[in-house]
Amino acid sequence: MNAAILKAFGSPLVVEAMPDPVLGTGEVIVDMVAAPVLSYAGEVFSGERQYLLKLPVVPGAGGIGRVRAFGPDATHLKVGDWVFCDPTIRSRDDVVLPDITLQGLSARGEGGLRLQDYFGNGAYAQQVRLPTENVLRLGEITDAQAGQWCALNTLLVPYSGLLAMNLQAGETILISGATGNFGSSGVAAALAMGAGCVIAPGRNGAVLTELERRFGSRVRTVRLTGDEAADRANMQSAAPGPIDGVLDILPPSASPAAVRAAAMAVRPGGQVVLMGGVGMLGGEALNLPYPWIMRNNVTVRGQWMYTPDVAVRCIKLIRSGLLRLSEFDVTAFALADANAAVAHAAAVNGAFKLTVIRP
CATH class of the missing domain: 3.40.50.720 (NAD(P)-binding Rossmann-like Domain)
Structure with missing residues (x-):
């Protein structure tokens, strides 16, 4: 697959081929269709924000895609399902105090950095691997609507x-x-x-x-x-x-x-x-x-980020029509233009402005 890779803080993203992610038990592989670009992504990639992020890495926190493959613990997902990729990945061995990494963006402490060793690569790629619980079904949408659904991240x-x-x-x-x-x-x-x-x-x-x-x-x-x-x-x-x-x-x-x-x-x-x-x-x-x-x-x-149930509730609010994705103005870039997308997100970052990469 192709991906945009951050090899050193302060260096441009490099778009090149890398191995496809390999499916493990309790995981899902998603074909990425649209990945949001944070307005401050450039500050992270330059090192200005001093986020905990192991390099090299495929950046990109969350996005919208379609299920490619899943493990034996998934009983509702189907290949081709439209899903939201929740980037807030938690360790599974401590319910009260889980370590957390934001896939493709940052980690909370040393435990979060350990999660990055396996789940570090994010959404600026043609495929991404996530824990099963981080893949949330959206129902039917069109390919053209995937960019606006990236507003869910925000x-x-x-x-x-x-x-x-x-x-x-x-x-x-x-x-x-x-x-x-x-x-x-x-x-x-x-x-x-x-x-x-x-x-x-x-x-x-x-x-x-x-x-x-x-x-x-x-x-x-x-x-x-x-x-x-x-x-x-x-x-x-x-x-x-x-x-x-x-x-x-x-x-x-x-x-x-x-x-x-x-x-x-x-x-x-x-x-x-x-x-x-x-x-x-x-x-x-x-x-x-x-x-x-x-x-x-x-x-x-x-309140840092959100608990696992919040994304499901927000999806329902959007599906009900009470929260309208039509409020968001989307500008899309190809994966090859990832650096231009990062620059655009920084320059055009006001209310209801959304920059996405379409891998």
């Missing part, structure tokens, strides 16, 4: 955060980072889950206007000024009532003050879920005040 992250805060229909939710790729997907997911109102702060006025146009009066936007106290007051005043939950999904380049302004806009008894990258590369700490958390009964929790 949607799953904020959707998981909203589930973590136990979002209830009718609640008012604030998405910190709403003008970005993951944040705008969080706006769509929150509305699909029944949020009564979504507060969407950001600096990009054009994207804020676009969010209002797409989703109407249930989205209320706030233009950030950089003044922490003023921004918090503006977010609270934009809401129709108390803000029940805050999901932060800002990137590493954002200031902790922006996270804090949003988090502390939540009502007493509210929930704050942290899923972004602020602080990953060092710098100022978040510094949420202990007395404010304690006296206001605020729950602050982190």
Whole structure:
């Protein structure tokens, strides 16, 4: 098969032939049809993000494809089934504290690196090997729809955060980072889950206007000024009532003050879920005040990626029509143009923009 290979951090991807993956028990081999390219993929491949990733490797976290072969433990899959390849691979020998690797992207700790030795190669290839539990049936789709279904990779992250805060229909939710790729997907997911109102702060006025146009009066936007106290007051005043939950999904380049302004806009008894990258590369700490958390009964929790059932739930939400993949604008590249795809994803990375490779 052909694959795009990262041989050294800071070097371009090299597209060349490599051996097909070999099927083992408890595994599935998938013919990749479309693989999403993260907006920050170039930062990972350059080494800037300092992700744990053994080289050489075929990058690409997740995607859409069709089943080629499966082991004897699979009783529902059929050859040719359209599936989502979930890149969040967990070790099977510790249910409480599994080691995790994000296939083709990064690992969590030494155990995650050990998983990479076997499941490291990702989706920028004509075939990929995954654990059986990481291959999720989509039902019938067309080849042309595979690119849009790659939006599932993006949607799953904020959707998981909203589930973590136990979002209830009718609640008012604030998405910190709403003008970005993951944040705008969080706006769509929150509305699909029944949020009564979504507060969407950001600096990009054009994207804020676009969010209002797409989703109407249930989205209320706030233009950030950089003044922490003023921004918090503006977010609270934009809401129709108390803000029940805050999901932060800002990137590493954002200031902790922006996270804090949003988090502390939540009502007493509210929930704050942290899923972004602020602080990953060092710098100022978040510094949420202990007395404010304690006296206001605020729950602050982190949420990294998602549990195995979340992808199944998100697929159902999409199939129901409540969460629309038609919101996403897809630009596709051939495998031979993998480096151009990485550059495009970095340059065109706003709300509802999706870059995919078609191996």
